[in-house]
Amino acid sequence: MNRKLTASHDNQVEINKSDLRFFTETIDAGRISPLAFFEAGNSCYIDERFYWQNADKTLTLVGLGHATILESESGKERFEHISKEWDILRAALIKEEKDMEPVLFGGFSFDPQSRKDSEWDAFPSAHFVVPSFQLTIKNGNTTIAINLITKNGGAVDEFEKLREERDRLIHIAQVDEFELLAKPEVVSIEERKKEQYLDAVQHVTEKIKDGDAKKVVIARSIKLNFEEEVPTVTALHHISNEQQESYHFGLEKNGQLFFGATPERLIEISNGRAYSSCVAGSIKRGKSAMDDRKLGKELMDDRKNREEHQYVVNMISQVFSKFCTDISIPKKPKLMKIRDIQHLFTPLEGNVEQKTDIFSLVEALHPTPALGGVPTDVSMDMIREQEQMDRGYYAAPIGWTDTAGNGEFAVAIRSALLKGSHAYLYAGGGIVADSEPEKEYDETWVKFRPVMRALGGKMNG
Numbered sequence: 001m002n003r004k005l006t007a008s009h010d011n012q013v014e015i016n017k018s019d020l021r022f023f024t025e026t027i028d029a030g031r032i033s034p035l036a037f038f039e040a041g042n043s044c045y046i047d048e049r050f051y052w053q054n055a056d057k058t059l060t061l062v063g064l065g066h067a068t069i070l071e072s073e074s075g076k077e078r079f080e081h082i083s084k085e086w087d088i089l090r091a092a093l094i095k096e097e098k099d100m101e102p103v104l105f106g107g108f109s110f111d112p113q114s115r116k117d118s119e120w121d122a123f124p125s126a127h128f129v130v131p132s133f134q135l136t137i138k139n140g141n142t143t144i145a146i147n148l149i150t151k152n153g154g155a156v157d158e159f160e161k162l163r164e165e166r167d168r169l170i171h172i173a174q175v176d177e178f179e180l181l182a183k184p185e186v187v188s189i190e191e192r193k194k195e196q197y198l199d200a201v202q203h204v205t206e207k208i209k210d211g212d213a214k215k216v217v218i219a220r221s222i223k224l225n226f227e228e229e230v231p232t233v234t235a236l237h238h239i240s241n242e243q244q245e246s247y248h249f250g251l252e253k254n255g256q257l258f259f260g261a262t263p264e265r266l267i268e269i270s271n272g273r274a275y276s277s278c279v280a281g282s283i284k285r286g287k288s289a290m291d292d293r294k295l296g297k298e299l300m301d302d303r304k305n306r307e308e309h310q311y312v313v314n315m316i317s318q319v320f321s322k323f324c325t326d327i328s329i330p331k332k333p334k335l336m337k338i339r340d341i342q343h344l345f346t347p348l349e350g351n352v353e354q355k356t357d358i359f360s361l362v363e364a365l366h367p368t369p370a371l372g373g374v375p376t377d378v379s380m381d382m383i384r385e386q387e388q389m390d391r392g393y394y395a396a397p398i399g400w401t402d403t404a405g406n407g408e409f410a411v412a413i414r415s416a417l418l419k420g421s422h423a424y425l426y427a428g429g430g431i432v433a434d435s436e437p438e439k440e441y442d443e444t445w446v447k448f449r450p451v452m453r454a455l456g457g458k459m460n461g
């Protein structure tokens with residue numbers, strides 16, 4: 001069958017299964033700092049870079065340049081579109097036995113239905129790339145891959161040029177002085193629609209009391225203005241020092257960087273095993289170890305937070321029972337303690353069949369009630385009506401997959417969009433019947449903290 005997908009963007013390849021070739025070559029690269037490699041792409045690949053480090057620090061990925069871009073502007077079908085295009089590329093892959101897997105990295109928008117003119121204009125409903133140069137640090141080993149997607153069957157000269165370019169990038173990353181930049185200087189912080197946010201929480205609480213929904217996550221945004229343009233690498237460097245037990249990510253597009261430090265895994269598939277986590281229900285950290293323990297106990301015993309958390313466990317359990325066998329779900333949550341906040345946390349796992357598509361799990365899980373609500377449809381309608389905000393890629397899946405079907409997506413919370421000398425930060429919280437607007441507002445300040453600190457902002461609340 002000669003399947004043809006014609007992409008909507010100029011710089012996307014037109015994929016024709018019969019003559020497309022996907023070449024890859026991987027070399028060991030000794031020790032290279034991932035951020036130095038990212039910065040080596042500053043001259044030629046600005047706007048075409050990504051950064052990813054998983055929460056347990058066993059995998060770091062840096063991508064420079066685009067071997068191809070896969071994008072979708074559709075709504076619900078955005079997951080399926082990317083999955084289908086990736087299938088076609090996977091089928092065209094030509095690689096040596098020893099070569100590592102090339103990756104597809106990117107993210108989805110939270111809700112294409114709430115897209116409007118906003119700071120997110122450059123980001124479509126889905127944006128994924130296969131990088132031309134991919135640095136991978138896996139279990140301490142650093143490799144660099146070249147990926148070339150072409151219709152030119154031989155492509156020998158093209159590939160040779162890429163080898164020279166790879167060596168140039170490695171040389172810059174190893175030899176050039178990599179200046180660690182100071183945190184930027186914030187000149188002002190703008191609260192965006194604070195009153196509307198407080199009213200939204202009040203309104204949603206009443207709706208929940210009336211029985212219209214059980215839980216709805218309401219978010220808001222603030223804007224930081226800086227003295228000067230903030231270089232991408234500065235933001236990434238400082239965020240990667242925040243919340244060590246979190247995923248660190250950055251995705252560049254049109255002179256902008258979406259980045260963050262999120263503690264929440266949406267889904268990981270690793271050799272036939274699937275892992276997810278429910279992270280919902282929060283309390284602050286204590287000033288001393290004893291105080292912290294007391295607060296942790298308070299959170300574990302708090303009915304409102306346990307209820308908020310249980311909705312997430314129930315939903316993810318339902319999805320797992322559809323896709324997985326041999327499922328393990330702890331009966332009680334544990335505490336996840338990160339720098340500014342403690343969360344209730346329940347990890348789930350199960351076996352998936354070899355051919356399970358990670359995008360179908362991403363689609364089934366997004367949004368969990370940690371970011372949307374219960375029931376999903378009703379809560380999404382309330383979010384659209386009450387927030388009047390384009391969440392863009394905030395609270396949505398971001399991550400990677402490889403040609404073998406392994407991969408990992410995190411939920412992009414504790415995140416921001418950096419645009420030159422401005423940054424837009426996002427945070428929200430689960431609203432249930434007895435939520436109080438001022439307390440929820442205060443909690444959003446705690447959730448802004450990791451990005452605020454990384455960007456040199458002073459804390460509030």
Ligand SMILES: C=C(O[C@H]1C=CC=C(C(=O)O)[C@@H]1O)C(=O)O
Pocket residue numbers: 217219264279280281282343369370371395413414426427428429430447
């Ligand atoms: C929506 C956010 O957090 C979610 C994840 C963990 C705990 C949450 C909470 O306790 O409300 C939220 O559901 C955010 O950080 O912007």
